[in-house]
Every structure is written in C-alpha cells, then in structure tokens.
Amino acid sequence: MPTIKDVARAANCSTATVSRALASPEKVTASTRERVNRAIAEVGYSPNVAARNLRRSESRTIVILLPDISNPFFSAIINGMEDVAHSAGYQVLIGDCDLDPSRAEAYFSLLPTNQADGIILLTSDVPAVLVQQAHRRPDFPLVMACEFYDDIELPTVCIDNFAAARHAIDYLQSLGHSRIGSISGPLLNPICRERVKGYQAAMKDAGQTLAEPWMREGDFSFHSGYQQGLQLLEDAANRPTAVFCHSDEMAIGVLKAARQLDLDVPGDLSVIGFDNIGFSEYCEPELTTISQPRNDIGQQAMKNLLDIIGGKQVAARQILSTQLIVRESTGRAPTV
Amino acid sequence: MPTIKDVARAANCSTATVSRALASPEKVTASTRERVNRAIAEVGYSPNVAARNLRRSESRTIVILLPDISNPFFSAIINGMEDVAHSAGYQVLIGDCDLDPSRAEAYFSLLPTNQADGIILLTSDVPAVLVQQAHRRPDFPLVMACEFYDDIELPTVCIDNFAAARHAIDYLQSLGHSRIGSISGPLLNPICRERVKGYQAAMKDAGQTLAEPWMREGDFSFHSGYQQGLQLLEDAANRPTAVFCHSDEMAIGVLKAARQLDLDVPGDLSVIGFDNIGFSEYCEPELTTISQPRNDIGQQAMKNLLDIIGGKQVAARQILSTQLIVRESTGRAPTV
DNA sequence: TGCTTGAATGTAATGCATTACATCAATAAC
C-alpha cells in the first residue's frame, strides 16, 4: 500500500502539504491541491486509518449497545443510526448485551482506550453504577435512545411512554372496554414503569378499579406473552376483555394463548401491541399496535451523539411522537 | 492514559520486555513477568490498539456482510459468529448491503487498507466480479456462510439445499400431496436454484408433472409470499394442495393469502417454510419448516475465516444438517 | 527601497507498540 510519502514524492511536495490538502483544503493553493489529488489517484493512495487514529486519538467508531440483536424492533433504529454515522465518516459497532451484562463493561472500556468515540445505549439493562460512573467522566460521549435511567441525566431521544400507553387504553375504553389487562416488559425498566403508569392513570380516570392479577410482567418475548396471556385469561369468571402489551411479540404470544383458550379476537378479547414490527401485519388477526418512529429515533440519537463528540450541547430529552395503528385485533367490548 | 513506557518505568525494565511479557510470556523470566504484571495493574495500563494495529498491520476486525439486518434469520448466525470472534480477540463489523450494492465495495476496500482482517459473506448479492477479484488476491481472507457462488471457489459452510428441499417435498408427498407449488427466493441466488432443483427432482421422481404457474419467485419477504401466494391460490380449478416456501416469512405471507381466500390450513392447503424463525412457532397455524443449525453455521464460518487468517487451509465446503420441524401447517392432502 | 505581514510550504517531532538486532551473563562443553 502506498503511503503519504509516496503521494508527496509524486506530487513533488512534503507530506505535510498532502495531509493538509486532504484535511483542510483551504490551507493549500488550488494548484497544489490539484497536483496532490492527481498524485493520490496516480499512486492509488488511501490513508492508513490506524496511523491516523493513533495520531488523532480517535477511532471514528460508535458503539451501539442493545439487549438483543434478534429483536426486530431494533433493526430500523440501527439503520437510522448507521445512515447518520456513515455519512459522518463513522463506523458502527453493534454490541449485544443479551447474555452477559459484563459484556457492557468491556464495551464501555473501549472509550478510554480510544477504540470507540461514543456509545449509544438502547437498553437500560446496563448496571446503573457503570453508566453513572461513565457519565461523570469529562470526555465520555454517551446518549440513549428509546430508554432512559431514572436518576441519570443522559441525553435521550424517546417517545412519551406514559402518553402512548394512555392513548392505547383510551382507545380500548372508547370501544367499551373496562376490564383491561396489561402485560408489561420488565418492571426494572423505566419505560415499562412509565407505560404502566399511563395504563393505571387511564384506568383510574375512567373510574375503574385495577384488579391486581390483571397487571402482569413479561420480558417482551413471544413466550412470556404467551405464558402471561394464558394465566391472565384462564379464569373465565374474572377475565379481562382487552389486553395491552408492551411489545408486539408479547401481543402475538397472547393471540396464541387466546386461540388455545378458544377465545375469539377481537370478538371475545381485544389485543393491542407495541412497536409495530413487521410481523404485526401478518399475524392472525393483524395486530393493532403503537408505532414508534424507529428510523427517526435512530437518526436523532446518532446526531446527538455526534454533536456531543463535536463539543456541542444537546437537549436532555427529545420526545418523538407515536401513532396508534388500528388493525384487526381490537374491537368493541363483548356485551355481557 | 498510561503507555507502555510508564509500565516499563514502574517495572524497572525496557518497553521491549513489557511488550514481550504481554505477547509472548515464555520469552520472559517468571519473576520479570510477575513484576511487569504488577506494574501494569499499578499504573492501570491497557495497550493502545491503534498503535498495535499500525505496527502489526492488522485490525482484529471481521466484516460480516448481509443483505438485511432486520431479517431475523441472520441474528442467530451473527451470534454464533460473534462468540467465536470475540473469544479470539476479534471485533465484528456488521455491514448491511440492503439498499445499496455499492456499499459492499466500500466494505471490501477495508481489507487492503488494514481496516479489517477478513470478510464473511452471508449473501450472494455482492457483484460476482467484485468477489472474484477479491478472492484472487493473495491476502484477502474471504469466506461465505449459508450461500455460495456458482463459479467462485469460496470456502463456505452451508446446508444441502437440494436435499433439504427434496426432504420437504418428500414429506408433503408422504402426506398424499401431489399438487405441490413452490415459492422460491430470488432465482439469481444459487441456493434458491438448488432448492428449486430439489423440488423439481422430488416431483419428477414421484412421476408428477410440473405445472409452470406453480413455480413462483419471491424475495423472502412476508409481502412477496403473500402476493405470490394469492396468485398461486386464486384459481380454484388449478390450485395446489401444498406450497413449499424458501423462507418462513414467505410461508407466513402465504398463510395470510390462504385466510383471505378462505382456505383452511392444513385442511385445504399445507404450507411449509424454511429457516425456523422465532415467529414460526407463534403464527396461526404454527408453521412446519426446515430448521438450519444457524448458530453452528455462524461459529463454523467464523472459525474458517480465522483459520484462513492464521494461514491454514480450510475445507471448500462444509455441509451441516437440517431438520424438518413438523408443526400444524401441514396435513394430509384433501380428498377430492 | 526597506520593512511588515500573512499565506504557502517544509522540517521534524509526535503518538504508541512491536521487533530485529545487539548486548550481556550464565551455563555447558572441551
């Protein structure tokens, strides 16, 4: 591989001039610039990234930490992030923290060693101590997307989970439902607690008491939706007529549970999901759900991070709007 | 950040000794090693990766090129690859070529510039010229997984697509089906052509003629399965009793088409998918499908690549076995 | 003309780890 020296020789100038022609063209005469560019093409030069990174103490790499790659919810977010990152000349490293929370630590340690320039958290599963500690460091660009921590003031771009949940419940109530169950994600997760609060507020405002067993906790997966759904629905005497789920996967799990219990959706039971993943349009019945602007979230979060890396200040919290997508899994409450 | 010099000072030795103590401990006395390790802990040293990479002309980064991150089929494969890569001290860069085939070129160009040490292709959509050209280079570690090119001898680990398809059709025939349709992935793709051949062979062996309109081409997506399914099934007079799809997503699209046409699955129509994605267990009815050992494929492909990087020779083609998973979407052929 | 100023370019130090080669001491061999 030709180096900057070869270019300098071919362009009959110093390596400093070549470097400047590339990094800050305005510092170089038009004619020299031209000469350098020709020389670059001639010798087939492309800069050695390791050398550049070493000298500049940067890596042009952004780490995205997420709980589970295989969750299709994240893919559009990642796409949005990659678009922004690539066009700013950054690479993206995807860190799956699924199994091992200690992996997060390994990813965090990439920053002080200049192996990464910033981190985006798509999860609040990373131990708060670790995040807190990192955030306190002066030069540790760190933002979140979709999620947030209760006690850590990390810039985040997310939706209004309280309002979105409330909207879903309002909608169900407008269909005549009053017995509405909820299958949440892990309650350790602040966004899930927000959604639960939205659910509770809507129920309370409508003057409905909350039967404790109607509030169940899952882990966003098909399987947990199915299991919690079975338990929620098995007791015919005390069965909700609608279920609000914190993920589409869980909602689809509930659809399966309902089929197993011979419940018609939406005749006997309305089901509403969250995220609007691809499947939600192809399950039976098609799923009513809340859609998040996933691509926008990704883009905006990455912009924020790059701004912080560039030394700018960014808003502590940006709220993007959601949309209720009504499909077939919700209908009027059954008349008793 | 402390450098190797600081460690050398603290351990009262030269930087060379520190470097050796880390890279090849056997070249250093036990006592020195001990002293160095203490010094490292004391000053809180961790090696500067950019400097190391510069010196060694490597990057410890592997690129995985795939057609579409959001396809859940790939996630388990990626996990398998990451496991192997991480424990060998490599990072993984995921390259989505979804939209723009020119992106592949950008990823390929990471190798000659030492920004990546090897590439795994999970797609045969990358222009063959590019691949051919890269493969001819002496030092261009490149392997495939799941897929292959007809005319390029790239090491690959995949399944026997011909046999798997044939197995699926045999199974349908054993249920009494003789009118079996097929919705393939893009026929540009060699693995799809293999599957089609397997389908054709099984049909021919059973003495069945292939009605041309029963062989349809999709693109692996829900939507294409739905569309092709509608067309395949709309003509009641000339309708297959079973459909073999090259992806679960397409099979689920067919389920939707069948519902729309008021066909009972598996009463009127059997449907069989490919890949055994998570959703296949939660759709209605649950999908019969062919499962690939995705994690193994990922692990093995990454091992191959690392072997090649390490200068070893690897098998041109490794075939891992598939499994037919029978669920609810297949049943006996309807009696006429 | 002589001097200042600023733009353009060059020189050389720098970032950090690795490793070929040199040195030294201790052991083995005669």
Added chain:
DNA sequence: GTTATTGATGTAATGCATTACATTCAAGCA
C-alpha cells in the same frame, strides 16, 4: 580455564499520518 551456546534483556528503528514550529516568498505599506 576458555570458548561456544543459550536465554534474558535492552536499544533503537519502524509503521504512517498529523501538526507545532520554522522558513520562504510575495504583496502591502511607508
């Protein structure tokens, strides 16, 4: 006791781009 050998360690060059500082030259001004 002397030389050859081996193992441990040190010295210094190396990989490549960047950039602070130095130099040069021409335009601008008195």
